[in-house]
Amino acid sequence: MSEDVDGGWPTGAGDPVLLSSGDRVTIRPLRRRDGPGLVAMVDGLSAESRYRRFHTGLPHLTHAMVDYLTAIDHHDHEAMVAITPGSAELIGVARFVRDKQRVDAAELAVVVADAWQRRGVATALLTALAQRAAELGISEFTADVQTTNGPTFGLIDQFDKDAEIAWDGSTANAHVHNLAWRPAAEPTGRSVLRRFAAIASPGEGAAGEPGVGRATSA
Numbered sequence: 001m002s003e004d005v006d007g008g009w010p011t012g013a014g015d016p017v018l019l020s021s022g023d024r025v026t027i028r029p030l031r032r033r034d035g036p037g038l039v040a041m042v043d044g045l046s047a048e049s050r051y052r053r054f055h056t057g058l059p060h061l062t063h064a065m066v067d068y069l070t071a072i073d074h075h076d077h078e079a080m081v082a083i084t085p086g087s088a089e090l091i092g093v094a095r096f097v098r099d100k101q102r103v104d105a106a107e108l109a110v111v112v113a114d115a116w117q118r119r120g121v122a123t124a125l126l127t128a129l130a131q132r133a134a135e136l137g138i139s140e141f142t143a144d145v146q147t148t149n150g151p152t153f154g155l156i157d158q159f160d161k162d163a164e165i166a167w168d169g170s171t172a173n174a175h176v177h178n179l180a181w182r183p184a185a186e187p188t189g190r191s192v193l194r195r196f197a198a199i200a201s202p203g204e205g206a207a208g209e210p211g212v213g214r215a216t217s218a
């Protein structure tokens, strides 16, 4: 594997991953120069996916957002990207930002290009990100999720069926204790999806405060 360096941190060329769909992608840490690829991916998202990820109707990332999202120190802020092998197109990003109060906790966010959703990209990204988090002493995660965001509750369910969900109007805060992939388990009483199905209410959420899961220039 050829070596690449980002801000003094060796990011490597990335690892080839075979997705559940049979597609192959490369997963590697995000680099500062991924800004244009990130902008292109977000520009190409459906309005729904963009809203679900950034909690805002903004059609494009601002310069400040790109700066924030690519200013990765690989310690308190880490991000993994998925790249197509042929075109080197950026098709997904998962990131965490360590909690300022708790060194073992971080806020989590993930987004996958619409054409690539439901093929296992987020699973591959979160699996790689979980490994980085473990290396950095982070074991608990929170994520802001709109209550209508069924795919994300499904995703959380696959990683942690005991995730705690605090419902707050149009947004829920998910507290994930265990970011480890558990495929195709039988539904349990505590399943996040079951709780989502029982509680989710129609209507979109309102734009939120800055945070890793939201539009931010912080």
Ligand SMILES: CC(C)(COP(=O)(O)OP(=O)(O)OC[C@H]1O[C@@H](n2cnc3c(N)ncnc32)[C@H](O)[C@@H]1OP(=O)(O)O)[C@@H](O)C(=O)NCCC(=O)NCCS
Pocket (backbone or CB within 6 Å): 020, 048, 049, 050, 052, 053, 108, 109, 110, 111, 112, 113, 116, 117, 118, 119, 120, 121, 122, 123, 124, 143, 144, 145, 149, 150, 151, 152, 154, 155, 156, 158, 213
């Ligand atoms: C949520 C999101 C990241 C999932 O990415 P993805 O690459 O499609 O997810 P995966 O293919 O790895 O799916 C893993 C599991 O999540 C669940 N899931 C994913 N998409 C789902 C959907 N549309 N409906 C129901 N469950 C879904 C399933 O359990 C799936 O496993 P399966 O396909 O074996 O049934 C993607 O839908 C997305 O980018 N949404 C917009 C942004 C967003 O909502 N981000 C999260 C808020 S921070």
